[in-house]
Amino acid sequence: MSEFPFTLQSYPQAIIHFDGDAFFAAVEQSIHPHLKGQPVVTGKERGIIACASYEAKALGISRGLSLHEAIRLCPKLKVLPSDYETYSLYSKRMFDIARRYTPMVEEYSIDEGFADLTGLRRVHHTSYEEMARRFQKDIQSELDITVSVGLSLTKSLAKLGSKFRKPAGFTAIPGADIENFLKLTPLDKVWGFGPNTVALLTKYGLKTACDYAVRPEEWAEKLMGKIGRELWGELRGSSLYPVVTEEKSSYCSISKCKTFTAPSSNPEFIWAKLVRNVESAFIKMRRYKLRVRKVGVMLRRQDYRQDGLEIRLSRPVAVTRDVIPAVREMFEQLIERGTAYRTTMVVLGKLEPDGEQQYELFEAPAQVEKRRALSDAVDAVNERYGKHTLSLAPSLFLSQNRQTARDDQPQRKSALLGGETRRQRLRIPRLFLNV
DNA sequence: TCTGGGGTCCTAGGACCC
DNA sequence: TCTGGGGTCCTAGGACCC
Numbered sequence: 001m002s003e004f005p006f007t008l009q010s011y012p013q014a015i016i017h018f019d020g021d022a023f024f025a026a027v028e029q030s031i032h033p034h035l036k037g038q039p040v041v042t043g044k045e046r047g048i049i050a051c052a053s054y055e056a057k058a059l060g061i062s063r064g065l066s067l068h069e070a071i072r073l074c075p076k077l078k079v080l081p082s083d084y085e086t087y088s089l090y091s092k093r094m095f096d097i098a099r100r101y102t103p104m105v106e107e108y109s110i111d112e113g114f115a116d117l118t119g120l121r122r123v124h125h126t127s128y129e130e131m132a133r134r135f136q137k138d139i140q141s142e143l144d145i146t147v148s149v150g151l152s153l154t155k156s157l158a159k160l161g162s163k164f165r166k167p168a169g170f171t172a173i174p175g176a177d178i179e180n181f182l183k184l185t186p187l188d189k190v191w192g193f194g195p196n197t198v199a200l201l202t203k204y205g206l207k208t209a210c211d212y213a214v215r216p217e218e219w220a221e222k223l224m225g226k227i228g229r230e231l232w233g234e235l236r237g238s239s240l241y242p243v244v245t246e247e248k249s250s251y252c253s254i255s256k257c258k259t260f261t262a263p264s265s266n267p268e269f270i271w272a273k274l275v276r277n278v279e280s281a282f283i284k285m286r287r288y289k290l291r292v293r294k295v296g297v298m299l300r301r302q303d304y305r306q307d308g309l310e311i312r313l314s315r316p317v318a319v320t321r322d323v324i325p326a327v328r329e330m331f332e333q334l335i336e337r338g339t340a341y342r343t344t345m346v347v348l349g350k351l352e353p354d355g356e357q358q359y360e361l362f363e364a365p366a367q368v369e370k371r372r373a374l375s376d377a378v379d380a381v382n383e384r385y386g387k388h389t390l391s392l393a394p395s396l397f398l399s400q401n402r403q404t405a406r407d408d409q410p411q412r413k414s415a416l417l418g419g420e421t422r423r424q425r426l427r428i429p430r431l432f433l434n435v
Numbered sequence: 436t437c438t439g440g441g442g443t444c445c446t447a448g449g450a451c452c453c
Numbered sequence: 454t455c456t457g458g459g460g461t462c463c464t465a466g467g468a469c470c471c
Contacts, residue, residue: 031442043439044441046440048439050439058447063436064436064438064439108470108471109471111468111471112471146449175471191469191470192468192469192470193469195468195471196459196467196468196470197467197468197470225445225446226444226446227444227445227468227469232467252442252443253441253442253443254441255441255442255443256440256441257439257440257441258439258440259438259440261441287449300438304437304438342438343439345440362446
């Protein structure tokens with residue numbers, strides 16, 4: 001075991017991680033200044049806290065808490081529905097600001113990202129630390145929200161840095177400080193160490209990230225495979241995970257699930273929910289010009305036990321209705337009459353670019369084309385008038401069912417873009433296609 | 436944190452082929 | 454017919470992330 005394993009160079013690579021502080025709530029406060037300093041949460045549409053402002057967190061309100069409970073803790077709580085369009089707009093601006101400093105920016109999620117500043121000191125006539133601090137200041141002055149920033153030699157270390165002080169924190173970990181920093185870092189803070197890994201490492205007597213990083217590399221690899229070896233290197237300051245600039249433009253799988261507020265044992269209701277999941281998943285799939293070869297269905301019971309089935313389709317499919325018979329079949333096999341369920345889920349796997357149409361041996365191409373044309377027309381209508389304006393007939397059940405009144409509430413659209421959906425404005429009723 | 440919704444990657448093991 | 458070695462592909466399931 002080496003006595004001092006970490007690099008002493010300050011920044012052979014300079015990578016920052018930035019993380020929006022209570023991002024959704026902060027954006028709401030930025031748009032609605034009267035909410036500043038107030039306990040604000042988002043997630044009204046689901047009845048669960050999606051994001052809590054720091055004022056709300058101070059009152060013991062956190063993500064995942066039910067709205068009921070939250071309001072009991074704080075009757076003055078300001079509860080807002082999530083407004084993803086506006087959050088995305090802020091997100092985009094945040095990344096654009098980062099790109100003023102370097103083209104190497106990774107949009108890791110809506111509210112956090114990485115940027116590789118390596119080699120750009122001369123361009124900006126300043127140190128890495130100063131660049132990172134300027135970036136942080138730009139965000140605050142231009143967007144009126146704060147980010148916490150970590151600067152170090154690798155993505156893993158930068159991420160530890162940005163978590164170290166929050167909100168609006170700044171933590172730089174140059175090479176010479178790595179060892180001391182890791183001594184202060186419990187294992188579960190490390191990006192990639194989940195509960196199982198932490199439990200395993202604890203068995204070996206490890207407590208801090210430093211305990212891990214001073215073990216021999218082979219030990220790390222033997223115990224935890226590839227990821228174990230990579231994290232070992234990252235924590236010691238060798239950059240193994242590159243900052244990924246390419247925008248994500250495709251998916252390997254698309255899934256949709258929905259938990260009903262009250263579990264149900266009504267097969268028609270559960271089927272309708274499942275069909276709605278399928279429609280939503282297919283809409284997203286077609287938006288990315290993909291088609292599917294494998295479909296999975298999962299039902300979760302009231303007691304959280306779940307079973308699922310999966311099938312390979314005989315040809316790749318892009319039209320929702322074409323997959324309904326297969327989904328129905330799986331549903332029939334899975335559902336137990338009299339059992340209460342709380343969640344339906346569909347997974348579209350084996351996605352591929354939607355190109356040349358394939359036909360089955362005994363399938364009439366004209367029929368396939370017709371269904372395809374109908375499907376495109378439905379997409380066009382929904383694009384124009386709002387999602388699920390036109391949907392498959394089983395959903396009819398949902399509109400008649402009071403349990404789902406929540407689904408029909410007008411979706412709150414971006415405060416900046418304004419307005420209800422066109423369908424709502426024009427008072428067009430929802431329409432349904434026979435399956 | 437008793438459980439929301441959406442993803443990715445890795446590994447072990449089986450099937451199949453030469 | 455048995456034996457052995459080696460490669461590839463696919464799948465299921467685990468673990469982790471936001």
